[in-house]
Amino acid sequence: MSSATTLPTRPRDRAVSDFTELTRTVQAAGLMKRRPAHYAVRLSAAVLAVLALVATIILVGDSWWQIAVAAAAGIILTQVAFLGHDAAHRQIFADGRANNWTSLVLADLFVGLSHGWWQRKHTRHHANPNKIDADPDIDLEFLAFTPDQAATKTNKPQAWFLKRQGYFFFPLLFLEGLALHVAAIKRLSQRDKLEHRAAEIVMMSIRLGGGLALVFLVMSWPIALVFLAVQMGIFGFYMGASFAPNHKGMPLIPKDSRLDFLRRQVLTSRNVGGGRWVDVLMGGLNHQVEHHLFPSMPRPSLRRAKPIVQAYCREHNIPYMQVSLPKSYAIIVKYLNTVGLSDRDPFNCPITAVYRA
Known part of the structure; x- marks a missing residue:
């Protein structure tokens, strides 16, 4: 500047x-x-893509070709998450409830993330982007986005890492998908007020439990474990690499x-x-x-x-x-x-x- x-x-x-x-x-x-025709096409494509993904997993069966399917799954689910983001911002429908439930279904039932947890966090970010002590997106456990955050990490391993944290940022994104799922599950397990908490628990249980059952029933456990790791890694990297360029490195x-x-x-x-x-x-x-x-x-x-x-x-x-x-x-x-x-x-x-x- x-x-x-x-x-x-x-x-x-x-x-x-x-x-x-x-x-x-x-x-x-x-x-x-509003652009109803545009989003009708996108929403239909998202549903068809997820159904095609499930069918492909079943058809490919117990084969190492499933790793390519896992990479495709990570990309498809990220695109579905983008649609959930649009709905959460009320871009799709004029009616707020329709947007809210669309985002909830896309996030919880299709992607396996808590809409309510993400909505609270993202709303705080939009209200105060890059504002110290107000934006949750610059308050992460392993990275320091401000000098004050860096000053709290004083032991030798932390100091060594911080001097190189920029180089570790993108490799760490491969763990972002797992971190997002863990944070969402933890948030839903807490007994505080969260709108549609019961519905989210049901949908996330169907998505995560059903997804694991599908993978381990179709594949042998070594292929299944690699499949899950690749899918989660691609999803996390794609999500993080899409959101990170928008504010990181801009003025605090x-x-x-x-x-x-x-x-x-x-x-x-x-x-x-x-x-x-x-x-x-x-x-x-x-x-x-x-x-x-x-x-x-x-x-x-x-x-x-x-x-x-x-x-x-x-x-x-x-x-x-x-x-x-x-x-x-x-x-x-x-x-x-x-x-x-x-x-x-x-x-x-x-x-x-x-x-x-």
């Missing part, structure tokens, strides 16, 4: 009129309208800062450039700036909203970040290694600094 960027004397007092004006422009372009917001909604979302989000194949590959998450500004905007409209948002940010002197996918991954590695070296302020951003309370 360039220090040459000019801001008002009291940016935290900026009126919400900036975002209101942008919202009106986007709405006038019809970009907030101090916990005592106050930013208006427009700047809070744009300054901490990064788009990934590329053609429509990137839209499909990343489930629309490559348009992260637009998604964070308009979470309920249907996925196919994000690409059309991008030039409008870019022009508006340029007009209002708000930095708008977009890089290629390889470049975004390089930024993540460099950022994590810099934090791991105990740099007290690795990415001191003058733009976010002026928003301190």
Whole structure:
């Protein structure tokens, strides 16, 4: 972020009129309208893909070719999870209950993750992206995303790892699928308030129990174990590699800062450039700036909203970040290694600094 960027004397007092004006422009372009035909095709394709996956597992039988099927399963289930993400943000239906139950079925019954657990976590992230002590996505057990987090890991093995944590980030993503399932199961096992908890337990039990039964009935145990490891590894890596480029390595917001909604979302989000194949590959998450500004905007409209948002940010002197996918991954590695070296302020951003309370 360039220090040459000019801001008002009291940016935290900026009126919400900036975002209101942008919202009106986007709405006038019809970009907030639901896309029922688009999602009808996607939802039908998701159901057919999962059914075809089950049929393929049965037909291939006790063969090491199942490892290729496991890799395909990891990819298919990630794409289904992207659809669940769209439904959770109310992008598919006008009715909130329809979106909620669609996301719940896709997450719990198809993928095997708790919709309620993920929804709570993801809502906190959207409210305060990259804000210290507020965004759960920068508060992970094994990685340090802030200098203060790095300072708490003082023994020699931890110090050795932190200096190289950027290089370990992507290999660790192969364990992300397992971590997500464990966290979801733990969350459902707690006796606190969680909407549709009973329904989630039933659906996740069918998905996880039925999935294990299918694999071990069709395959011998060595093939079955490798199948599960490959499927879970590909799923975790694909999910993590799709969500990570969006905020990791972007400016951190101090916990005592106050930013208006427009700047809070744009300054901490990064788009990934590329053609429509990137839209499909990343489930629309490559348009992260637009998604964070308009979470309920249907996925196919994000690409059309991008030039409008870019022009508006340029007009209002708000930095708008977009890089290629390889470049975004390089930024993540460099950022994590810099934090791991105990740099007290690795990415001191003058733009976010002026928003301190």
